[in-house]
Amino acid sequence: MEKLSPKTTAILTILTILVFMFLLLIATKTLDSYRLRIINLMAIYAIMAVSLNLINGITGILSLGHSGFILIGAYTSALLTLTPEQKLISFIIEPVNPLIQNLHTNFFIATLAGGVVAAIFAFFIGWPVLKLSGDYLAIASLGFAEVIRIIALNAQSVTNGALGLKGIPEYTNTWWAWGWLLITVVFIVSLVKSSYGRALLAIREDRVAAEAMGINVFKHELMSFIIGAFFAGISGALYAHWLTTIDPKITTLGPILTFYILIMIVLGGLGSITGSVVGGVMFALLMEWLRNLEDPFTLFGLSFPNGIKGLRLLVISTIFILTMIFWNRGIFGRNELTWNSIYRFFKKRGVKK
Template identity: 40%
Template sequence: MDAFLLWFDEFWAVYSNLVLTLGINALLALSIWLTLACGVLALANAAFMGIGAYAGALATLNYDSPFALSIGVAMVAPSLVALAIGLPVLRLGGVYLAMATLGFGEVVRVVILNTESITGGALGLNGIPQYTQWWHVLLALVIVIFVLARLHRSKTGRAFEAIKVDETAASLMGVDLRANKLLAFVLGAAIAGLAGALNAHLTFFIGPQEYGFDRGVEILTMAILGGVTSIIGPIIGAVFLTLLPELLRGLADFRLIVNGFILVAVVLFLPNGLWDPARFRRWFGSGR
């Protein structure tokens, strides 16, 4: 027992940040899964993460607010922004919506860069207290999964699914397309803001480069790679995409090449993602 505790202490001292990052990335993947579940391809989650990170960090640094209050501010701020931009932007669809939300992400990055007196500009914010503990991330993940699971099984969740399958048919059945899309967009922004605040209070430092186009694509890749047919898929995709670079670290210069090949192989041979309940049913069904 003592040997195990000693091993665990050594493991946690080295890999604690990686383990907590797994949970934070899972929250980000769930944030975009929620909008995808409503048929909305919005790529603003990295920007919402950034807004949440800066709002929570500034509340802590400038106003010495309790960690719980900083988390609340980090969720409310991107939700209000999502509500403001969602009203006009969600009139668009498909690639036009994706382009509009990508443009919004660039606007957020430029605003952060040009408000040095508040955000620190290109130098970012440093010295953020490390309040995030393992149980904060675990509790946040459990609550988000519980809420999304209940939402998915509710009348609103069925409306999301109807919109995703066929907007015209859903509208004819009386589903309010605009209200449901806006709800998914705002809730996704709140979850992304929560992840941003937890990350900011884990890493001590945040900068605008962390919330750009690359981060937005990474969040989308986590959800698509894991599979968007259930809540479990994005979590598996986040774990896979977070651990893969660490597992390939020993390959040195070839790490990124092998990483790319693995991702391409998964997309080609598992088009519905790593977690596909329909595929599992076919496998087990064929064995009977």
């Protein structure tokens, strides 16, 4: 089948990135702060979805502990960007630990640190947990996410306990969010296309056959787990500096966040990086658009002056269930949107005409 040359696809990719950057520039100049925050949230959710899809969709590991890595990245980066003076003011119940009191750096280093610390935790968690499989692995990873949240609630001198961290600088802007999404997508796409990535796909299809072919299944799964956790930590750092506050008592960074991300990758297509990006963008838009259901509204002549609290999550859950029943492949299935697929699509339409 005829394909575009690598040079052509590279040129088209670069031009697309430049056009998209131009559109983002226009957006930053013309849109209000609320719409810009939603645009930034789209990119953050997309990073979360792509990183989990590497673990769940591409490698075939049923992990439900992704929110734990996001929380680690959020706390790590926030503690590094808060000034020593802010930490002294924020830590009321117990004084801040002297080891972290004077730690302070710029946002880029703090974001990288969030990813690295999450990856280190993934190594120590993944080493025993990945020896399990199926439901046992899912339950163990979900338990890890809850353990991290409970530790955050009780480690007063490090995380400020239930009071959380307030006054986090709002560093996450359009360029940081979408720039990190570009890095995440490029890295994971390159990984999947490599021999290492083909081994991950083989493990997803049949672990026994992959091991029989000489693939070290545990080593590859562990590396996939660590890489996914690294980018989850990156997304947590961006999320914390988008929210400007971390509160472990609420669901924003709790285990339910993992299920939000699962909804994103299932809607987009489990195993598709393109689908993960689309799913993250769609989820951010749906969550904001459906917020109107929790405000006063009228439906079929019935008035709801106080709205219906929690209705948007009910609608999102219903969409997820219907997708699993009637369209479990999601939007893209395991397919990717590539220049060659676009070229073949238009060529077929041209032939039919």
